[in-house]
Amino acid sequence: MAIKSLAIPPSIGRQLNFTTGRMNALCMHMLKPHGLSLPQWVILSCLWREGNQTVGALSKLIGTGIPATSRLIDRMVTRGLVTRQRDNTDGRIGIVSATGKARELNHLANFYETINKALFVGFSVEEREQSFDLLRRMESNAKRALEQ
Amino acid sequence: MAIKSLAIPPSIGRQLNFTTGRMNALCMHMLKPHGLSLPQWVILSCLWREGNQTVGALSKLIGTGIPATSRLIDRMVTRGLVTRQRDNTDGRIGIVSATGKARELNHLANFYETINKALFVGFSVEEREQSFDLLRRMESNAKRALEQ
DNA sequence: CCATTATAGTTTACATGTAAACTAACATGG
């Protein structure tokens, strides 16, 4: 029943989860006053920048599967943030559009830059670039390992 | 109804989520044959290394809230991987212990090193250290921003 | 000693992720 204290192993996976978790918590905290979750902001930011998109294209952008995206769009429709319509020439395709209510929030279009600034406090320009570089390389390493 | 192609913004938050997502997918894929999820492995790895722990201590280790940890322990009890018992001297505290069935999996205790190796393919020693350093600094920057 | 407060967990409600089954619509080859 004696309890030993906890040592933290040098796991890059653990560090990635902790850093990403904190970052996401910060995003959620900053978006909450606007009534948006982070996934919802990602969808809207895409629609603001790029115009109407299909569910599949949005799914690739946010990096999660089509089912999760489809349900996320459902909730955003319910909240009046986006609309869905079937494509005229291909009835399988659903086109997602931001509503006027969502457009009132488009001062948040560059919200990610606020997060970049917050996370990169004390970072040199080289360190910022290296952060992207190292993370991209870890991502492609993981992707390659998963495909084998 | 015309659809523009998607540009990817230089968002460190997006990169963190994509890299972490790939890493977690790789972990889940490698743990699946052993019947473990990643959160379950994290719990077990802690119990193997450090012995019995309270729910609160485990919660801090895995970096998620006590409710999520409590429910995770529930499922692991159901699967026969851990047991729960009340502390004799303080009835509020629940002590979590790995079972014999879980001990059969403890060849996975250093599983995180496999992930480190996979993610760090092509990385110099300095780049590995810098990966930890940059991620830790982003984590503490996010934490500080959240506290203000 | 007892009322109040603090601590450790649990429960509930809900958003989100994955995987697999299902549906609807388009495309293709005989």
Place this chain on the structure above:
DNA sequence: CCATGTTAGTTTACATGTAAACTATAATGG
């Protein structure tokens, strides 16, 4: 033209995350 296969989404089942309400136990102060 129709059977078959492909593609785009939806639905369902379940694991996981957070937040808030609730419960049980311990600690503290009068």
